[in-house]
Amino acid sequence: MKIQSSYRCFIVIIWMFVIAGSGCTKLDVPVESQLTADNFPKTQAEYIAAMGPVYTQLRAQYAQSYWFMQELSTDEALIVARAGNWYDGGKWRDLHYHSWTIDHDLVNTTWQWGFTGVNTCNRIMALFSTLPDDANKRTSIAEIRMMRALTNFLMMDLYGNIPLIKTFGDATPLTTTNRAEVFQYIESEVKLALPDLSTATGAATYGRPTRWAAFALLAKMYINSACYTSVPRYNDAVAMCDSIMQSKKFALDANYLAMFDINNGPQITEFILAVPYDNNVATGQYFARYSLHFALKDKYGIPFIPSDPMATLPEFYQLYTDTADVRMKQWLVGKQFDNQGNPILIQTTKAGLDQTYKGADAGAPVSYQLTFTPNLTLDPTVDALKLDVGNDELGKAKGYRNNKFYPDKTSLTRNQSNDVPVFRLADVILTKAEAILRGADGTFGDTPASLVNKVRARSGAKALSSVGLQDILDERGRELAFEGWRRNDLIRFGKWESKWGYKTDTDPNHRIYPVPATQMQLNPQLSQNAGY
16 A cells, blocks of 8 residues: 555545545535534634545546546547457447437546535535634635535536535535536636645645645636636646746656656645545546556566557647657557566467468467557447447457556556646646637746647656647647547637547537436436537
8 A cells, every 4th residue: 555654644534434425416405413512623623524525436446537538538548349348338328429429437436426525525615614713614614615616617527507505405406507607616716726725746735736836727617718618718828837836836747657647646746636535445447447458467566467449549648749759658569568578468369360361271270479459440240330340359359558557556446546637737838828828928038849849848748839729739639648638628729529539529518517317317407518
């Protein structure tokens, strides 16, 4: 288990608390409390422990259903079927083709996760509101308010028009609120929380929202404001980025790849807000399960056989052209070797290697070196809609694999201890560069090129002489791959309706997901998004 300090252990314990409550349509549950004058939280540590369910709920699906909806719908990643395995009723295929419906499993799971999170914040805020006023209470309520704002932002980004749940226990039927109004509400909530949020960084506040996380959330909102509200707010985006950058509280971490290793944590100087994971007591992050080929099990010393369904598209990998860029090392491409430099060999037959081989010696043994190839060509014997790349060894090796969140050999299960960043400094720097390019005033002598090159220099990439919007999008792709922002970026840059992989959908209604059918049935007051 990853433990870097006593605080690290404490924060992991906080995230273990089991969540109580339910989805957004079940709000008539009375507030129950065993709080007495003898046991209500008084110290900061006691308040943090009492807020545990808020953080547990965010962790539950942040690296799973939420991440899938943000990434598998883009050119960055997809889950393919391999001889029918991982077809799963088409739910992964639909994310790639943009053919999801109101009945899609992940659309409903993520909705329930998000609004259960909002309701959890409301429940604990209601409990805290009865306690005597002091600085610890005010800071704790500010953190809960910020977590509620963050969760509402994630839901607004995915679903557009959403219900606003402001009070725990209110049985009033919920209606859908216009996205622009949701934006204004979230903005007001963040600003309300700001004065009472901590300005401390490092172990003291790791995994919890600080004033800097509030600025980062507002920067995200303002850079996307034209998409959310039709009103650009690029100068406001720059102001929020400057609030973080000029604080000197954060720095680009010297080792890019180490930021995502299993021992990342409060020592990472770049993380503004991260979701802590631990392979034993704070589970739910297992990217290696999806990305690694089964033959890599021994190389990485992991205790399970990887499932091998996820790969990237060649169009996305083409962003990586600078061989000096250390970010290229997050990808597994070409011939594979073990840690001693020996080729990783798979024993099979000629037909087992290539199912199209029909020679008389199809059963002859073959020793094949695992080689990842870029193109995810489909099995011609299977309906193309099934996204099946075949059951032979060549098919199983199709597609380059992302290895950013390094496999966790200390785990006894498929769970990993790599914390997942929500906001980090490189994102903020690139956001400022983009805002200036889109018309904001430059500040502190920064230019789009100087900002982008600051990020590139950290990874050893060559400096760019000039920078346009496409360069910003490409740099964001390289820098933030697999961190959950690609869908958000493609929509903002007007690329969401582009073709990639086997996806040809151009329906702008698919920039947001539908309200799940089950939620519409539970609450007919909700309005469905256009096009569904």
